[in-house]
Amino acid sequence: MMEQHAEIISFAEARDARSRQEAQADRSRCAALTGAGRPCRNYATDGRLCRVHAVQGATPELEDEPDAEPGSGADGRDATPETDPAGDHDVGEPHGGAAEDRSGADGDPREVDGDRADQGGRAAPLGDATQRAFDRVSQEAARRGWGPAVDGLRALDGIDGLAAADHLGEVAAFLRRRLTGDYEIDAFGFDDDLTTNLVMPLLRPLHRHYWRVAAHGQEHLPLRGGGLVVANHAGTLPADALITRLDIFEHTGRHARELGADLVFRTPFVGELARKTGATLASGDDADRLLAQGELVAVWPEGFKGLGKPWKDRYKLQRFGRGGFVATALRAQVPIVPTAIVGSEEIYPMVYDLQLVARALGLPYFPIVAQMFALPVIGPLALLPLPSKWVIEYGTPIDTTEYGPEAADDPMIVFDLADQVRDTIQDMLHRNLMGRRSVFL
Amino acid sequence: MTDGRRVLITGVAGQLAGQVARALEERDDVAEIFGVDVHDPSPELQRTEFVRADVRNPLVGRVLETAKVDTVLHLSTASAPAAAGGRARMKEINVIGAMQLLAACQKAPSLRRLVVKSSTAIYGSEYTDPGSFREDVSPRTPPKHGFGKDASEVEAYVRAFGRRRKDVDVSILRFANLLGPRVDSAFQSLFTLPMVPTVLGYDPRLQFCHEEDAVAVLERAATQDHPGIFNVAGDGVLYLSQCVRLAGRLPSPIPLPFVAGVASALRRTRRADIASDQLRFMQFGRVVDTSRLKDVLGYTPRYSTRETFEDFVRRRRIRGVIQPDEVVRWEREVSTFLQRKAQERFLARGGAG
Known part of the structure; x- marks a missing residue:
C-alpha cells in the first residue's frame, strides 16, 4: 500500500493510470466467488485474485455486500469532468456500480478499496449526509463548469477514512525520522526527506488549486542524467521557482536543484530552507558539480532583475546574467530546457519600487504591490498573492553536445546560445500569453 | 639511517599527538620517535623519547640536528583560546x-x-561559500581573526618553507572538526550544555573527522610519500539540527543579535568554549571535498560524519532528553493501532455480510 502511495504522485498521473486500466478491457477478472455466489467482478491484481480476495486469503468470502451507498454517489461523481465516463455503464448493474468504480480507481492514492463502502454501510448518517452534500456540490459544479472548486473538494475527500489512517502511519514514520535525526542530507545540504514529505505536499495545494498550473511539453524534461532547466523569473517573490520545482517533481519524480543568489543564503530561515530543499549558490563550481552528479539543475538567469521588474515590463525578459548558465551546460554537456512560466507576473503586480527603503535594508528592491492598496480594507489578507492561472511550458531541449565542452571557453558561442535560449523563452511566453483566456481563469 | 624513520612530534602531550606517537611506535619502519611538549605526555608511550621543551625553544633545533630526524609532525596547534590560556597566548603558540x-x-x-x-x-x-571546498579553492573572504587566521598564517609559512627547502616533502592536512572519545574540541562542549545553543534561523552544515581516522591519516602521511594539501573529514554531512536530534538533545535557538553575548557569557562561566570566530561557523557551517584524500593519499575514512557523531555520542555517554528507542516504540504503537483499526474495520465488514 505504501508503495502505491509513493508511486502515484499527481492527480494527472492518477487519472492517466486509471484511464490506462480502463483501456485494457481484456484484463483478467478476479477468480474468486463473492458471498452471494456470483463471480467477483473486480480486476485481478496479483495473479488471479482481486485486492479484496487476495487479502482475505484463499477463503472465498463475501466481497462486497450490495452497497448501502446511494447509487447517485457514483453517478454524481462520474459526472464531474475529473472522472472518466467509462464508469457510467456500471451504474444500475445489480452488483453495484460503486464497487466497480472503486476497484477501477485503485491507482488513486486516496481511495483504498472497501473504504467508502464501509463508510456508507456503517459510518452512519453523518457520512451519508456528507456524501450527499458532496454529490450535490459536484453535480452543480459539473453543470456550471467549476473545475477548481470540485478539485478542492476532491482534495478534502482524501482526508477522511482509511486513506487518512494510512497517511497517519506515514506521518508517524516521518515524525520519528525527524525526531531521531534519521535522515540523510547531501554535501549541498539537500534534505530529501524533508523536501519530498513536507515541503512538496505543502506546496501542492498552491500548485493544483490556487494557481491551477497547467504544464505543456513535460516530455522534454530529462528523466535521467543531467539537464539544465532555464526559466523566466517574475512575481516579486520567487514563488515561480518553488512551483516550477514542484511541477518538475510531479512530472519526472526528480528534484530540480535550484541555483540561488547569495542574498537567499544570507537571509535567516530563507537560506536555511533553501539549502534544505536543494538550492545552492549560483556559482559555476557548484553547478558543475551538480551536473556532473547527473542532477537536474534549474536556473533563473534573470535573477532579481526579473523578479523585481515593474508591472509595465511584465513578460519582458531581462538580461540573462552573463551567460554563465550556458557555459555550465556546455562544460557538463547537458541539454538546456528552456521553460516559460506564464502567470507568475500577476501574483504580485509591482506598481512601485521604494528604492530608498531597499537601499537602507540592503535589498535589491522594495516592492509596493497592487494588493497593498487593499490593506486598510481587508487587512493582512491583502498580502496574499493573487490567484492567477499559471501555464508552464517546457520547450524543446537545446543540445549542447554538438558544440563540445571546449565551447564553454568560446564567448561567442556562449553568447549566441544564451540569446537563443532567451529568444525561445520569449517566444514561448508570447505564444502562451496569446493563448490564455484571462489572467485568473 | 637505513633502519627506519626518525620522527619528531610536536605537542606530543595532546591526545591526538599521543595517539599518533602510539601508532608510530607499533611500526617496524619507524626507528626512533621524539616527542616535544611542555606538559607530560601520556604514560602509554614506551619507545618515544620525550623532550620537555616549548616548540619555540632552540633545544628543538638541536634535537633535530643531533638525532638526524627525517620526519617532523607538527601537531601542537591550539584551536581553543581558553585551553591555551587566552587568545594572545594561543596565537603565540600557533603562529610563532x-x-x-x-x-x-x-x-x-x-x-x-x-x-x-x-x-x-x-x-x-x-554565505557565499560554495557547496564544498576543494583544496585549491581559496575562500572569498579569508578568516580575519581567531583560529582560522592562525591556521592560514601557519600554512603560508609552511608553503614558504616548502619553496625554500625543495628537498623536503610538505604535507598539510586540513582536518574538519575532530570528534572522538578522547580528543577534546570546542564543538564537543556544546553538547555538554543542558540545551544546545544554535543560531535562530540558521542551520550550519557540519563535517566531522573521527579521531581514529585522524590518527590513521597522520600516520600515513608521516610514513608514506604524499606531499600536498589534503582535506580530512568523514563522508557525508550533518546539519547542526540533525546532530541535536541524533543526540536526543533540545536546541535553544538564540536570535542573531544576542549570539555574541550568550557566547561570551558561556565562555566567562567556563561552560563552553565558543570562540567569537566560531560564531560565523555556527551560522553557515562548512563542507569540504575529500576526494583528494581518497584518490591521492589513498585513505578512505572508516567513519562517516554521521558515524563519527554517533560514536561520539555513545562513547562520551551524552544523555538525551528524547530517547530514540522511545520514539521508535511510539511509532510502532501508532502503526499497530492503525493496523488493528484496519483489521477491525475489515472484520466488521466481513461479519456484516
Missing part, C-alpha cells in the same frame, strides 16, 4: 611556534618530510 619550528627545520639537513596539522577553518564560513 610554527615559525620557530620551521626555522629550526630549515637548518636540519637530514629532514625529508614535514607534516603539518591544519584545519578546514582556513576556508572561513560565509
Whole structure:
C-alpha cells in the first residue's frame, strides 16, 4: 500500500493510470466467488485474485455486500469532468456500480478499496449526509463548469477514512525520522526527506488549486542524467521557482536543484530552507558539480532583475546574467530546457519600487504591490498573492553536445546560445500569453 | 639511517599527538620517535623519547640536528583560546611556534618530510561559500581573526618553507572538526550544555573527522610519500539540527543579535568554549571535498560524519532528553493501532455480510 502511495504522485498521473486500466478491457477478472455466489467482478491484481480476495486469503468470502451507498454517489461523481465516463455503464448493474468504480480507481492514492463502502454501510448518517452534500456540490459544479472548486473538494475527500489512517502511519514514520535525526542530507545540504514529505505536499495545494498550473511539453524534461532547466523569473517573490520545482517533481519524480543568489543564503530561515530543499549558490563550481552528479539543475538567469521588474515590463525578459548558465551546460554537456512560466507576473503586480527603503535594508528592491492598496480594507489578507492561472511550458531541449565542452571557453558561442535560449523563452511566453483566456481563469 | 624513520612530534602531550606517537611506535619502519611538549605526555608511550621543551625553544633545533630526524609532525596547534590560556597566548603558540619550528627545520639537513596539522577553518564560513571546498579553492573572504587566521598564517609559512627547502616533502592536512572519545574540541562542549545553543534561523552544515581516522591519516602521511594539501573529514554531512536530534538533545535557538553575548557569557562561566570566530561557523557551517584524500593519499575514512557523531555520542555517554528507542516504540504503537483499526474495520465488514 505504501508503495502505491509513493508511486502515484499527481492527480494527472492518477487519472492517466486509471484511464490506462480502463483501456485494457481484456484484463483478467478476479477468480474468486463473492458471498452471494456470483463471480467477483473486480480486476485481478496479483495473479488471479482481486485486492479484496487476495487479502482475505484463499477463503472465498463475501466481497462486497450490495452497497448501502446511494447509487447517485457514483453517478454524481462520474459526472464531474475529473472522472472518466467509462464508469457510467456500471451504474444500475445489480452488483453495484460503486464497487466497480472503486476497484477501477485503485491507482488513486486516496481511495483504498472497501473504504467508502464501509463508510456508507456503517459510518452512519453523518457520512451519508456528507456524501450527499458532496454529490450535490459536484453535480452543480459539473453543470456550471467549476473545475477548481470540485478539485478542492476532491482534495478534502482524501482526508477522511482509511486513506487518512494510512497517511497517519506515514506521518508517524516521518515524525520519528525527524525526531531521531534519521535522515540523510547531501554535501549541498539537500534534505530529501524533508523536501519530498513536507515541503512538496505543502506546496501542492498552491500548485493544483490556487494557481491551477497547467504544464505543456513535460516530455522534454530529462528523466535521467543531467539537464539544465532555464526559466523566466517574475512575481516579486520567487514563488515561480518553488512551483516550477514542484511541477518538475510531479512530472519526472526528480528534484530540480535550484541555483540561488547569495542574498537567499544570507537571509535567516530563507537560506536555511533553501539549502534544505536543494538550492545552492549560483556559482559555476557548484553547478558543475551538480551536473556532473547527473542532477537536474534549474536556473533563473534573470535573477532579481526579473523578479523585481515593474508591472509595465511584465513578460519582458531581462538580461540573462552573463551567460554563465550556458557555459555550465556546455562544460557538463547537458541539454538546456528552456521553460516559460506564464502567470507568475500577476501574483504580485509591482506598481512601485521604494528604492530608498531597499537601499537602507540592503535589498535589491522594495516592492509596493497592487494588493497593498487593499490593506486598510481587508487587512493582512491583502498580502496574499493573487490567484492567477499559471501555464508552464517546457520547450524543446537545446543540445549542447554538438558544440563540445571546449565551447564553454568560446564567448561567442556562449553568447549566441544564451540569446537563443532567451529568444525561445520569449517566444514561448508570447505564444502562451496569446493563448490564455484571462489572467485568473 | 637505513633502519627506519626518525620522527619528531610536536605537542606530543595532546591526545591526538599521543595517539599518533602510539601508532608510530607499533611500526617496524619507524626507528626512533621524539616527542616535544611542555606538559607530560601520556604514560602509554614506551619507545618515544620525550623532550620537555616549548616548540619555540632552540633545544628543538638541536634535537633535530643531533638525532638526524627525517620526519617532523607538527601537531601542537591550539584551536581553543581558553585551553591555551587566552587568545594572545594561543596565537603565540600557533603562529610563532610554527615559525620557530620551521626555522629550526630549515637548518636540519637530514629532514625529508614535514607534516603539518591544519584545519578546514582556513576556508572561513560565509554565505557565499560554495557547496564544498576543494583544496585549491581559496575562500572569498579569508578568516580575519581567531583560529582560522592562525591556521592560514601557519600554512603560508609552511608553503614558504616548502619553496625554500625543495628537498623536503610538505604535507598539510586540513582536518574538519575532530570528534572522538578522547580528543577534546570546542564543538564537543556544546553538547555538554543542558540545551544546545544554535543560531535562530540558521542551520550550519557540519563535517566531522573521527579521531581514529585522524590518527590513521597522520600516520600515513608521516610514513608514506604524499606531499600536498589534503582535506580530512568523514563522508557525508550533518546539519547542526540533525546532530541535536541524533543526540536526543533540545536546541535553544538564540536570535542573531544576542549570539555574541550568550557566547561570551558561556565562555566567562567556563561552560563552553565558543570562540567569537566560531560564531560565523555556527551560522553557515562548512563542507569540504575529500576526494583528494581518497584518490591521492589513498585513505578512505572508516567513519562517516554521521558515524563519527554517533560514536561520539555513545562513547562520551551524552544523555538525551528524547530517547530514540522511545520514539521508535511510539511509532510502532501508532502503526499497530492503525493496523488493528484496519483489521477491525475489515472484520466488521466481513461479519456484516
